[in-house]
Amino acid sequence: MITMDRIVREGHPVLREVAKEVALPPSNEDLAVLKEMHEYLTNSQDQAIAEKYDLRPGSGLAAPQIGVAKRMFAIHTTDEKDQLHSYGFINPKIVSHSVEETSLENGEGCLSVDRPVEGLVPRHARITLDAHTLDGEHIRMRFRGYIAIVIQHEMDHLNGIMFYDRIEEYDGPHKRPLPI
Numbered sequence: 550m551i552t553m554d555r556i557v558r559e560g561h562p563v564l565r566e567v568a569k570e571v572a573l574p575p576s577n578e579d580l581a582v583l584k585e586m587h588e589y590l591t592n593s594q595d596q597a598i599a600e601k602y603d604l605r606p607g608s609g610l611a612a613p614q615i616g617v618a619k620r621m622f623a624i625h626t627t628d629e630k631d632q633l634h635s636y637g638f639i640n641p642k643i644v645s646h647s648v649e650e651t652s653l654e655n656g657e658g659c660l661s662v663d664r665p666v667e668g669l670v671p672r673h674a675r676i677t678l679d680a681h682t683l684d685g686e687h688i689r690m691r692f693r694g695y696i697a698i699v700i701q702h703e704m705d706h707l708n709g710i711m712f713y714d715r716i717e718e719y720d721g722p723h724k725r726p727l728p729i
């Protein structure tokens with residue numbers, strides 16, 4: 550089971566790498582890592598388990614955050630309509646997005662960042678995502694709202710981008726210019 554000591558913190562180079570595509574069909578090892586990442590999210594949202602193992606709650610987790618520079622992330626959270634979104638995505642790709650942007654009004658956090666960082670993080674309001682799933686399917690799904698934000702936050706982790714890189718007025722530590 551993944552606990553916080555497995556989660557890489559800002560400053561570690563793996564968080565600034567562009568993660569590599571996962572060979573398809575995914576190996577049992579890749580699938581096991583993605584399942585473990587997904588299990589972290591469900592554990593972190595279970596109060597008893599989170600307290601027992603001192604887990605920070607997470608809605609998403611990307612493989613580079615546990616030191617694995619591969620293009621996969623897990624999502625487990627409910628949206629504004631209290632609908633559960635629970636996925637393991639392999640080689641995800643945002644194939645289209647709205648011009649309209651959105652942001653969480655209280656800004657964003659990150660399991661790899663042990664400090665609060667103020668500021669709005671501009672995100673596409675709606676996205677269309679292509680990915681392989683843990684169940685071996687290939688999906689193309691449209692997302693909007695909070696889930697779309699979480700997915701973009703995790704996609705950024707696969708491209709070595711931290712959420713504060715996107716905060717216009719942020720000039721604190723570790724900020725990097727966005728890749729062109």
Ligand SMILES: O=C(O)C[C@@H](Cc1ccccc1)[C@H](O)SCc1ccccc1
Nearest residue numbers: 606607608609657658659660661699702
């Ligand atoms: O570090 C991560 O990737 C998990 C992040 C995902 C996240 C997505 C969108 C906005 C902020 C963070 C968080 O740990 S999930 C927990 C959370 C949820 C809502 C707001 C802030 C943090």
Ligand code: NI
Nearest residue numbers: 658659660661
């Ligand atoms: Ni993060």
